[in-house]
Amino acid sequence: MSVPTLPDITAKTIITDRLSTRVLFAGPDDGVPVLFVHGNASSATFWEDVMLALPEGFRGIAPDLRGYGGADRAAKIDARRGMRDFSDDLRALLDTLGIDKAHVVGHSLGGAVIWQMMMDIPERLITVTQVDPGSPFGFGGSKGLDGQPTQPDFAGSGGGTVNPDFARLMGEGNRAADNPQASPRIVMNSFYWKPPFVPAREEDLLSSLLSEHVGPEQYPGDFVPSENWPNVAPGVWGPINAMSAKYAAPVEGLYAADPKPPVLWVRGSDDQIVSDMSLFDFGTLGKLGAVPGYPGEDVFPPQPMVSQTRAVLEQYAARGGSFREEVIEGTGHTPYIEKPAEFNALLHAHLQRGA
Template sequence: MQEFAVQTSRLRQWVRQHGEGTAVLFIHGNASDSVYWEEVMLALPEGYRAIAPDLRGYGQTEDVLIDATRGVMDWVDDLLALLKELNVDRYHVVGHSLGGAVIWGLLAADAPRILSVTLAAPGSPFGFGGTRDAEGNPTTPDFAGSGGGTVNPDFPARIARQDTSDEGGSPRDIMNRFYWKPPFRAAREDALLEGLLREKTGPDRYPGDFVASENWPGMAPGIHGPINAISAKYVGDTVQRLLAQTHKPPVLWIRGDSDQIVSDQSLFELGTLGLLGAVPGYPGQDAYPPQPMVSQTRHVLEAYGPFKEVVFQDVGHTPYIEKPDEFMAEFVAHLKSTQLETSPAQS
C-alpha cells in the first residue's frame, strides 16, 4: 500500500494507492477516512489501480473549509482535480455512506468517464434529512431537521479530544454499535478508530453550523461543514442532471438489512427520532415523517436504468467490512462486467 500527498489545483490531498491497471476510485464515508478501504484495495485482483483519497475535511488531507452551499460539489471538484494529477482518464468508482452521496454528484458531473459505480450503504440522492417521501419532497421549506444542528455535539467533542475509550457515546462505542451490527467487531478496530478520529471538527468543520428555524425541531442547515453539505437543502438539480446523462454506467448497490444509519427509519434522522419520542415537541408523522432513504435511492435508480440491488443479511452500515468475501465476490464481478477497452497505461 502506497501513501502519499498530491498537490492539486484545489488542495493538498492525501492518497492511498495499490496496484496497476484500470483505475478504481474509492470514496470513504463520514467519520472515517481512506484507511477504511485498505482491505478491499488489497483484495482486488491484478489489473486494477486502487486509489483512495482522504476527502476534504477528513484524514490527512489539507484542512480546507467545505462550502456546504455547493452540496457535494467541493468534494466532486477535488476528486476531478486529483484524477487529473494522477493521469486517470476512465475509472470505476466506489463509495460508502457519505462517499455514496458524493458519487451522485460525480455521476452528474463526469458520467462519460465512469466505467461502473458501486454504492455501499450510500446516502440518499436527495441528501440526509429534511425530505418526506421517495420523490425527495422537502418536509419544510427551510429543510429544518437537517444539517449541522442535528449532530449530537458530544460526538465531535470526543473526536476533538481524541477519545479512544469504550465509554457509552465514545467514537469507539458509536462505531461498534452503528457502523456494523453487534456483536461484530472489526479485526482492525484500532486502525479504523484512528481514521475516524482524524476528521476535522469545529463549527465550520464537523458537524458544521446551523440557523434557527420556526419549524420543528428548531434548527435548519448552515453553510459550512460536511453535514450541511449533504443536507437536502443543497442537493439542487443533482438528481435531474444524473438522470439526464446519455452515458449511464452500471450501478451495483450493496446494503445491509440491519443498517441503522441509512435506512427508511434511520436512528440518525430527526423524523425517526421524533416518532420514537427521543426529540421533544414532535409534530406527528403526517407533519414530519421519517426520511425514506432506501426508498429514495431505489426510486432514483429505477429511473436511472442499469442497477443491481444486493441486500446482505445480518449486516449493518459497512457491508464491505462485515462480510468482505461476499462483498468482494459481488464487487469484482461488477468490475469485470465492464471491461476497459484501453491499455493500462491509458487508464
C-alpha cells in the same frame, strides 16, 4: 493524527489545483483504476482491505476527502455547493494522476459524492458501486419517494442535528468507551457494523474516525435557529450541512447523465444509519419519542432513504441506465468490512463486467 497502513498499501501526498491530501494506492501503477470514496467520520483507511483484494490488473486509489484525515485543514467545505466541492476535488485528482476513466466505489457520504460525480463527469466513470449510500435527495429534511422538503427551511437536517458531545469527543481524540451516547468507539461499534461484530483493525478504524477535521466550519459545521421542529436548520459549512436536502443537486441531473455508467448498489440488511427508519434521522427519532415536540408523521415522517434511492435508480434505468441491488444479510452500515468475501465477489464481478 497518523493512521497506520497495511503492508502493500502506499500512502502519498498528492497536490492538485484544488486540494493537497493523503491518497492510498494498491496494485500495479498501470492497472485499471478503481477510485474509492469514503464516508463521514472515516477516511481512506476504511478501504484498505478491499483495495488489496482487487483482482489482478486493477489499481486501487483512495483519497482522504476534503475535511478528513490527511487533507489540508485549511480547505473548507462550502455546504451551499452540496457535494460539488468533493466531486470537483475528485475530478482534479483524476486529472493530476493522468486518469481519463475510472471505476468508482462510494460508501455512505462517499456514495452521495458519487451521485454528484454521475451528474458532473459521467463520461469518466466506467462503473459505479454504491455501498449504503446517502439518498440522492440528501440526508435529512426530505420525505416521500420524490424527496419533498419536510420543512420550508429544511429544519431537522445539517450541522445542528449532530450530537455535540460526539463531535467534542471526536475533536479531543477520545478513545474511551465511557459515554454510551457519544463515545466515538461506542458509536462506531454500535452503528458502523451490526453488533456483536468488531473488526480486527478496530484501533486503526477508530483512529480513522477520529481523524475527521472538527470545528464550527468543519465537522459538524454551523447551524441556524428555526421556528420549525426540531428548531435547527442547516448552516453553510462542513459535510453534514453539505449533505442536507437543502443543498442536494436535483436528481434530474442523474436521469440526464450521458453516458450512464452501470450501477451496483450494495447495502447491509441491518443498516441503522441509512435506512427507511434511520436512527440518525430526526423523523425517526421524533416518531420513537426520543425528541420532544414531534409535530407528527404527517409533517415530519422518517426519511425513506433506501426507498428514495431505489425510486431514483428505477428512473435512472427507465432513462437508459442500469442498476442491480444486492443486500448482504447480517450486516450493518459497512458490509465490505463485516463480510468482505461476499462484498468482494459482488464488486469484482461488477468491475470485470465493466472492464
